[in-house]
Amino acid sequence: xxxxxxxxxxxxxxxxxxxxxxxxxxxxxxxxxxxxxxxxxxxxxxxxxxxxxxxxxxxxxxxxxxxxxxxxxxxxxxxxxxxxxxxxxxxxxxxxxxxxxxxxxxxxxxxxxxxxxxxxxxxxxxxxxxxxxxxxxxxxxxxxxxxxxxxxxxxxxxxxxxxxxxxxxxxxxxxxxxxxxxxxxxxxxxxxxxxxxxxxxxxxxxxxxxxxxxxxxxxxxxxxxxxxxxxxxxxxxxxx
Amino acid sequence: xxxxxxxxxxxxxxxxxxxxxxxxxxxxxxxxxxxxxxxxxxxxxxxxxxxxxxxxxxxxxxxxxxxxxxxxxxxxxxxxxxxxxxxxxxxxxxxxxxxxxxxxxxxxxxxxxxxxxxxxxxxxxxxxxxxxxxxxxxxxxxxxxxxxxxxxxxxxxxxxxxxxxxxxxxxxxxxxxxxxxxxxxxxxxxxxxxxxxxxxxxxxxxxxxxxxxxxxxxxxxxxxxxxxxxxxxxxxxxxxxxxxxxxxxxxxxxxxxxxxxxxxxxxxxxxxxxxxxxxxxxxxxxxxxxxxxxxxxxxxxxxxxxxxxxxxxxxxxxxxxxxxxxxxxxxxxxxxxxxxxxxxxxxxxxxxxxxxxxxxxxxxxxxxxxxxxxxxxxxxxxxxxxxxxxxxxxxxxxxxxxxxxxxxxxxxxxxxxxxxxxxxxxxxxxxxxxxxxxxxxxxxxxxxxxxxxxxxxxxxxxxxxxxxxxxxxxxxxxxxxxxxxxxxxxxxxxxxxxxxxxxxxxxxxxxxxxxxxxxxxxxxxxxxxxxxxxxxxxxxxxxxxxxxxxxxxxxx
Numbered sequence: 001x002x003x004x005x006x007x008x009x010x011x012x013x014x015x016x017x018x019x020x021x022x023x024x025x026x027x028x029x030x031x032x033x034x035x036x037x038x039x040x041x042x043x044x045x046x047x048x049x050x051x052x053x054x055x056x057x058x059x060x061x062x063x064x065x066x067x068x069x070x071x072x073x074x075x076x077x078x079x080x081x082x083x084x085x086x087x088x089x090x091x092x093x094x095x096x097x098x099x100x101x102x103x104x105x106x107x108x109x110x111x112x113x114x115x116x117x118x119x120x121x122x123x124x125x126x127x128x129x130x131x132x133x134x135x136x137x138x139x140x141x142x143x144x145x146x147x148x149x150x151x152x153x154x155x156x157x158x159x160x161x162x163x164x165x166x167x168x169x170x171x172x173x174x175x176x177x178x179x180x181x182x183x184x185x186x187x188x189x190x191x192x193x194x195x196x197x198x199x200x201x202x203x204x205x206x207x208x209x210x211x212x213x214x215x216x217x218x219x220x221x222x223x224x225x226x227x228x229x230x231x232x233x234x235x236x237x238x239x240x
Numbered sequence: 241x242x243x244x245x246x247x248x249x250x251x252x253x254x255x256x257x258x259x260x261x262x263x264x265x266x267x268x269x270x271x272x273x274x275x276x277x278x279x280x281x282x283x284x285x286x287x288x289x290x291x292x293x294x295x296x297x298x299x300x301x302x303x304x305x306x307x308x309x310x311x312x313x314x315x316x317x318x319x320x321x322x323x324x325x326x327x328x329x330x331x332x333x334x335x336x337x338x339x340x341x342x343x344x345x346x347x348x349x350x351x352x353x354x355x356x357x358x359x360x361x362x363x364x365x366x367x368x369x370x371x372x373x374x375x376x377x378x379x380x381x382x383x384x385x386x387x388x389x390x391x392x393x394x395x396x397x398x399x400x401x402x403x404x405x406x407x408x409x410x411x412x413x414x415x416x417x418x419x420x421x422x423x424x425x426x427x428x429x430x431x432x433x434x435x436x437x438x439x440x441x442x443x444x445x446x447x448x449x450x451x452x453x454x455x456x457x458x459x460x461x462x463x464x465x466x467x468x469x470x471x472x473x474x475x476x477x478x479x480x481x482x483x484x485x486x487x488x489x490x491x492x493x494x495x496x497x498x499x500x501x502x503x504x505x506x507x508x509x510x511x512x513x514x515x516x517x518x519x520x521x522x523x524x525x526x527x528x529x530x531x532x533x534x535x536x537x538x539x540x541x542x543x544x545x546x547x548x549x550x551x552x553x554x555x556x557x558x559x560x561x562x563x564x565x566x567x568x569x570x571x572x573x574x575x576x577x578x579x580x581x582x583x584x585x586x587x588x589x590x591x592x593x594x595x596x597x598x599x600x601x602x603x604x605x606x607x608x609x610x611x612x613x614x615x616x617x618x619x620x621x622x623x624x625x626x627x628x629x630x631x632x633x634x635x636x637x638x639x640x641x642x643x644x645x646x647x648x649x650x651x652x653x654x655x656x657x658x659x660x661x662x663x664x665x666x667x668x669x670x671x672x673x674x675x676x677x678x679x680x681x682x683x684x685x686x687x688x689x690x691x692x693x694x695x696x697x698x699x700x701x702x703x704x705x706x707x708x709x710x711x712x713x714x715x716x717x718x719x720x721x722x723x724x725x726x727x728x729x730x731x732x733x734x735x736x737x738x739x740x741x742x743x744x745x746x747x748x749x750x751x752x753x754x755x756x757x758x759x760x761x762x763x764x765x766x767x768x769x770x771x772x773x774x775x776x777x778x779x780x781x782x783x784x785x786x787x788x789x790x791x792x793x794x795x796x
Contacts, residue, residue: 018645032475035323069637092349093335097670097682101337135637146634164636168627172644173327181647183589183623188324188475191465192590195429200585207585207648220581220646221712227638234637 004043010179013076013171014069017180022205024178024185031186039186042174046080050087051103052110057083058127059110062134067167071131076177081170082106096158106166109159112152113137135234182207243404243422245459252298252405255459257488264318264477264484269491276496278527282306285518285531287503287546290359291770292754293537294482294490295402299778301495303785308496308529310520313356315499316483322473326622329472332356332363336680338541339670343686346572346720348541353723357499358483360539361767365594366470366479367617368408368452368768370399372416374603375762382604382611384660384690386569386759389731389740390776392417398772398779406480407458408768410449415599423455426464429591431618434582434651436596438709444701446598446616452480452767453592466591468620479592482771498522503546504678506534506750510554515750521676533749533791535742537774540570540723540756544667545681547727547737547744547752560727560737560744560752567667569728571761572685574657574695575721577619578702579629579650580711586651593620601701602763610693612658615763616702619654623647632717653705655698656721656763659691667726724758724766742777749791753777 004011010023028036052060057079064078065071085091091102099105116137117126126134144156151159171177178185184204194201249256257266276282284300286293286309297309313334314321323329334353340346354360373392378385396417409423425448428436432448439446453464464478477484487497503520507528517530536543544567548558558566597617604611621629623644629652630643665686669679687695695718703714730736733745738757744750755770784791 016641016645032319032324034320035325035328038323038328039325067636067640069641090330091335092333092347093353094338094340094348096345097339097341138636142634142636164631165628168631169327169624172623172627173325177644178623180641181623181645183647186324187465187467187469189465191467192429193466195427195466195591197430197433197582197584197586199430200587204587207646220649223646224639224642227642230638231636 011074011176012180013074013176014072015074018207019179019182019205020208022179022182024175024183027184027190027203030190032188035186035188039175042081046077049080049083051083052079056107056110058125059114062127063110063113063138063163064167066131066135066138067163068171074176076171076174078167078170082166085166085170096155099154099158102162105159105162109154109162113141115152116140132234243407248404249459251302251401252486252489253492254298254405254485254488255461257492258460258477258484260460264475266488269488270315273491274494274496276306276308276529278529281530281532282308283531284308284533284535285310285529286535286537287518288359288537288539288542288754289357289482289487289497290354290537290539290754291361291482291767292774293535294359294486295771295774296535296537296753296778297495297497298486298490298493299775300781301490301493303782305785306494307490308498308531309490310498310501310503310518310529311357312502313499315357315497316362316473318473318475318477322475324467324469324472324475326472326624329363332473337672337674338680339672339682340685341682342665342684346683346685348683351720352572353539353541357487357497358481361481362473362483363471364765364767365619366451366453366592367594367597367765368403368406368450369597369599369615369764370416370419371762371764371769372599372602375760375764378612378760384611386661386728386730386735388759389729395769395772395776398775399768401775402768402771406452406485407454408450408452409455410451411447413447413450414445415602421450425449426451426453426455426592426595428595429466429588430586431588431620431651432591432595434580434586434709435618435653435705438705438707439598441708442704444598444705445600446596448596450597451592451594453478464592468589468591468593468622470592470594502676504549504676506536506546506550506559508550508552508555508559508747510552513554514748533751535751535753537752537754539754540726541667541681541683543752543754543756544726545669548669549678555747559747559750562746563734565728565735565737567726568663568665569661569759570665570667570683570685570726571659571661571724571758572720573722573761573763574659574687574691574698575654575719576657576695576699576702576716577629577652577654577719578699578706578714578716579652580706580709581646581713582649582651582709582711585648587648588620588651589622591620593618599763601698608697610690610697612660612690612694613763614655614657614694614698614701616653616655616698616705619652621652626650629715629717633715651706651709651711653702654721655702656765657691657694657698658761658763659694660688661725661728661760662686662688722761722766724755724761727752727756728759729757730759741780742773743791751777
């Protein structure tokens with residue numbers, strides 16, 4: 001098998017997950033081959049970027065890392081996956097009539113974000129801000145979005161939706177994130193036998209209440225609170 | 241009502257024409273397909289092989305008509321072309337450029353637009369409810385929407401035929417015109433179980449079904465394997481789409497399906513005012529196909545666009561647009577989606593997303609300030625769609641990851657709210673051009689006050705059900721579902737684009753037979769109704785032609 005090396009078993013992004021040992025790639029041999037080809041292609045080492053310029057990538061890279069909390073390796077190569085999509089014009093077809101089509105919208109929005117960064121005290125590029133400073137620049141766009149306001153003449157809601165749509169589509173199409181969330185991925189021709197609340201197939205793994213592969217039976221509410229605090233701290237420290 | 245398979249097979253053999261050896265496509269049928277020349281004058285060109293065009297083609301081919309159906313997309317083979325993967329289903333959507341605007345723009349593409357033979361039914365969930373009798377007269381009964389020029393009774397026999405041909409599985413249906421289904425209801429998974437449990441506790445009626453997924457073998461089509469990827473194209477051949485329910489029989493009776501052929505305009509002879517065929521692009525080359533009549537079945541965006549693009553000196557505003565009705569009254573259903581968190585593992589990705597539904601709130605409640613209502617159904621988003629639900633709450637970064645990591649604990653319901661038809665919700669041509677150099681469609685959409693009230697009430701009803709089932713947290717995202725209208729059926733040319741027989745007003749041999757002809761949308765998924773309308777339109781054409789009549793003599 002060439003799709004992973006020996007030490008790449010049950011990989012999750014940043015080693016975070018609640019299903020230790022669960023590896024959807026263990027089931028590749030029961031997937032139909034057409035699906036296997038499409039999914040395994042996402043594991044290939046990304047080549048050099050084809051769509052984003054160096055300057056754009058220096059903004060898009062940190063932006064995508066922040067949106068998806070990818071703060072260390074192993075990372076899903078979200079920037080490369082989006083770059084590949086935009087390079088071949090693989091969009092959903094529609095675009096808002098107050099915005100250009102997706103490829104141009106991406107380029108311009110990254111330039112706007114860089115402008116916002118330079119408007120701060122020391123006039124530094126987005127790439128040269130600290131992580132927390134970057135968070136606050138991004139959060140400002142989301143704040144405008146939730147207030148229904150405009151950002152550089154565009155609906156902030158539409159920009160936010162553009163970013164999160166592309167980021168999440170790339171991230172949650174990757175087998176490593178399926179390991180993280182306990183989703184088994186392709187299911188043809190195997191299908192499922194055991195349907196129902198708390199029903200599992202023998203190869204599905206229960207949510208063990210663990211995190212970072214250590215036993216950590218923290219309730220969902222507490223975990224969310226912790227994630228929110230972590231997020232707020234980053235936004236708040238810079239904002240104050 | 242149970243099925244008589246012999247009777248079904250004698251009018252539509254499709255399910256017996258797919259292979260029984262574990263492969264999903266009858267390649268021999270496609271190889272042996274009849275092929276017309278551009279110069280041949282066929283009896284009918286059908287534009288689009290979806291719910292409307294697929295049924296129309298099959299019915300007329302079986303009646304001996306020379307039918308050619310053109311489709312802009314591929315002639316799918318589920319074995320080689322479709323994947324059991326959310327991201328990989330991108331090729332199933334219509335992704336040619338389109339613009340959206342208005343106060344409440346409606347995303348298209350993956351949400352509601354299909355591509356290729358089978359149309360949007362290739363990636364619809366599979367729900368096939370009937371409309372209620374009240375849907376055909378909302379203006380008379382409730383003072384909103386429009387009255388259809390036909391009644392429920394006119395459509396009922398065709399609902400029954402199509403339900404058997406798909407076939408539809410579900411429990412006995414107590415709402416609207418009460419009826420039963422040809423196949424028994426499927427077992428439900430965690431999500432359906434939560435809905436049934438919550439509805440029971442909240443005193444709301446719910447039923448399993450109705451879904452166009454055979455329960456048991458049907459012809460050579462195998463049983464569902466409950467893998468949960470209905471929206472990504474059914475690789476099993478268990479879920480119905482015209483690709484397997486009507487196209488095989490059409491081919492067996494001499495129809496040609498010409499795929500990868502994008503119709504760019506309907507050809508008109510301005511001296512007579514009649515349609516003479518269609519212009520289409522295939523492999524970068526423009527062709528003209530001659531035909532005695534044309535039926536446009538391109539759905540709510542592309543049908544109005546094509547009729548607008550077909551303007552001539554005689555029809556300067558487009559075909560069927562003498563009264564500025566074309567493209568108007570385009571509807572989408574408000575589809576708020578509410579998820580509830582449970583300590584139990586729900587694993588909503590298992591089993592078909594369409595499991596359980598309720599039409600408890602479908603009809604106008606005189607005690608409420610709003611008119612019409614909504615239905616509630618299980619929807620079971622896969623990870624990418626689920627991430628849209630989570631990001632819509634404003635979550636990003638660490639909280640987004642934490643919510644996503646909790647995926648197996650959430651159950652999700654979706655409502656379909658009957659948003660009202662409005663004249664200004666319409667398709668027009670934009671300045672932007674597509675790769676053929678043709679203006680793209682612009683779709684403007686804005687909600688009215690009644691729409692907003694329905695969304696709010698529907699969301700509250702779903703929260704009630706999920707909380708009654710024990711949810712500790714709920715979250716909702718506002719979405720849209722389905723498209724209908726845009727070339728609506730009306731009694732008079734001043735009010736619509738086609739008459740009760742789907743004839744375009746003012747053009748003698750042009751028809752529209754698809755979802756764009758619906759004057760109202762109810763709270764029902766539209767696929768079954770579009771198919772039933774096509775079966776009805778075909779029935780009329782066949783009856784007249786048997787009596788040697790052309791459209792010029794036939795006045796119903």
